[in-house]
Amino acid sequence: KVSMMSLLELFCEVDDFWQWFRPHWHAHLLVSGERQRIRATQLSESEMMTILIWFHRSHYRTFKAFYTEYVCEFWQGEFPHLVSYERFVALIPRVAVPLFAYLKRNCLGQCSGISYIDATALRVCHNRRIHSHRGFDGFAERGKTSTGWFFGFKLHLVVNHQGELLDFQLTAGNVHDQQPVPDLLKTLFGELFGDKGYLSQALHDRLRERGVQLITSIRRNMKPRLMALHDRLLLKKRAMIESVNGLLKADAQIEHTRHRSVNNFVVNLLAGLTAYCHRPHKPSITLDPHEFCALMPTN
Secondary structure, eight states, X not given: OHHHHHHHHHHHHHHHHHHHHHHHHHHHHHHHTOGGGGOOOSSOHHHHHHHHHHHTTSSOSSHHHIIIIIIHHHOTTTOTTOOOHHHHHXXXXXXXXXXXXXXXXXXXXXXOSEXXXXXXXXXXXXXXXXXXXXXXXXXXXXXXXXXEEEEEEEEEEEEETTOOEEEEEEEETTSOTTTTHHHHTTTOOEEEEEXXXXXXXXXXXXXXXXXXXXXXXXXXXXXXXXXOHHHHHHHHTTHHHHHHXXXXXXXXXXXXXXXXXXXXXXXXXXXXXXXXXXXXXXXXXXXXXXXXXXXXXXO
């Protein structure tokens, strides 16, 4: 009963957004001369978005199993106009723009003045299959992380101290972590904590002009520098965003090597991020006064 009510609430929220967004989007498509995209389908866009988002909240490992074994078997009453799995997959690209708009407008959190930034690799194939992989030609690139080389993309995330997603950006795997930072922080303020990959005086000065203080740890070969006790404690909490990345990959399944098209890869990513935003319990940090005392030097 609880799950069914949650499904109804999700559909109502998505459908309300779709009813608002549809005339604006269709007007834009008409101006662009792309009339063929306005044709209605048996399954509405809001229904498709709801199913895609709910998949990332389920325990199914593949969307085909989720759709054929669960949706078609138990959701006929909720979605009376279900189509075949092959037809649904063919329709997925048409909800990419609405899903992106819904995520950006309805699901992102508010900046609290304490933010964390990180980039995580999204592999699209095993390294041994890079030379034979053709599905992402011109999009995916080779990149390197602390765990080694990969072929795919990088997902750049910014979250607040409550684990709420503030913004995101997808780049090729060979893009440096620092490159998307200015675009990600257009509406942010306060302190931003990152790992050593964001260590740059030029980036620090550029963000300071925007009212954002970039705080990172230092490398072993660098001279020690003074840091406020409060900032030192918050920097030690940076593992929270690593937990966010872990949830996105383990639970929301934003990374796998079964994609056959770039469009479906993007929709899968957007639906996974949206499902994470709807999680009632997210990784977060709490500032315990006793932790401040633990960092104080003893005589």
